[in-house]
Each structure stands twice: as C-alpha cells, then as structure tokens.
Amino acid sequence: MELDKIEKLVERYFEATTTVVEEEILREYFSREDIPVHLEQYAPMFQYFTVAKEERYTKKLALTRKPKGMVRNLYKWASVAAVAVFFIGFYFYNPSSKPASLADEYTPEEIASAQEALSLLAINFNKGTEQLYHLEEFQKNTNKFLTKE
The missing domain is CATH 1.20.5 (Single alpha-helices involved in coiled-coils or other helix-helix interfaces)
Structure with missing residues (x-):
C-alpha cells in the first residue's frame, strides 16, 4: 500500500502538483536504505534536496557605498553640458541654400x-x-x- 502511495506521489511530483508536506514525505522515504529497485533512480535527487536544504552561505559580504555626491553631480553636469552643446549646434546650424533652378x-x-x-x-x-x-x-x-x- 505504501509503495503505491509513493509511486503516485512521485508521479504527482513530476507533474508539479504535490504539496510541501507530500514532498517532505518523498524526501523521508528516499533517505531510507530499503528502496525498491524501480524507484532507486529517484533516490539521489531527493537525497540531494535534503542536503541542499541545509546549506547556508557563510561568507561575509563587504557592503561598500558608492560616493553618491560626486558621481551624481558629475552626471548632472554632463547632461546639462550635452543639452547645451545640442542647442548651440541647433542655433548655429545653417543649411546651405539650394540653387533656385537648374540653370544656376x-x-x-x-x-x-x-x-x-x-x-x-x-x-x-x-x-x-x-x-x-x-x-x-x-x-x-x-x-x-x-x-x-
């Protein structure tokens, strides 16, 4: 009876319809030693999930702040200068006049x-x-x- 239940749970697991409790039942079942031969192929996967659940990142992260004032002011002034150059170029743009006729x-x-x-x-x-x-x-x-x- 229990074997049928586990087989149905494995099938539902691969269809992504199991609950968290059912997945915990599968992890506990596949952590045992006496697993039927036709289900042994799933054991490493569920054993890995059990081990991976316990892993923790232990290194310290260096949190450095970017110098906000200096960089922010640089971007502001660079954008103001770019707009000024654009308007000066637009103001002084003088397209060459086209000839009035072919004879010219x-x-x-x-x-x-x-x-x-x-x-x-x-x-x-x-x-x-x-x-x-x-x-x-x-x-x-x-x-x-x-x-x-």
Whole structure:
C-alpha cells in the first residue's frame, strides 16, 4: 500500500502538483536504505534536496557605498553640458541654400546633353512598350484557341 502511495506521489511530483508536506514525505522515504529497485533512480535527487536544504552561505559580504555626491553631480553636469552643446549646434546650424533652378547649377551644354540622353531613352522605351502590346495581343489570341474545346 505504501509503495503505491509513493509511486503516485512521485508521479504527482513530476507533474508539479504535490504539496510541501507530500514532498517532505518523498524526501523521508528516499533517505531510507530499503528502496525498491524501480524507484532507486529517484533516490539521489531527493537525497540531494535534503542536503541542499541545509546549506547556508557563510561568507561575509563587504557592503561598500558608492560616493553618491560626486558621481551624481558629475552626471548632472554632463547632461546639462550635452543639452547645451545640442542647442548651440541647433542655433548655429545653417543649411546651405539650394540653387533656385537648374540653370544656376548646370551649364546650358550640360542641360542640352541631359535632355538629348533622356529623349533617346524615351524613344527606346516606347519601342519596348510597343512590343509588349503585340505580345499582349498574341497572348489573347492564343488563349482563345486554347480555351476553345
């Protein structure tokens, strides 16, 4: 009877549904010498829990205080200086003015050359779109024949 109870408690322990009292029963049971063979695998775990429960940290901790006044004042003044530098830079920022027209920035020869290159591009682009129109017509006619059954 007790073995069935322990097996059920172990199962509930791994499902995380045991109470503290039930876990204490398991620790006491697995600290004994006469554990059935099929439950021996759990014995080291529960024995470790018993030993670990008794462990205590015994070293002394050195509690040192940080110098609050000096560090805090340094951070305050550094943040004030950063904000001041930001506003001074923003005040004196003078973006270069953009040219009013293309004639102010480029020579008439450069403008004429660019216009010629763009017109050649437009002509070739229109040739390509004409070919696409023919391809579209071909696709429509092909679909007519394919869908006719």
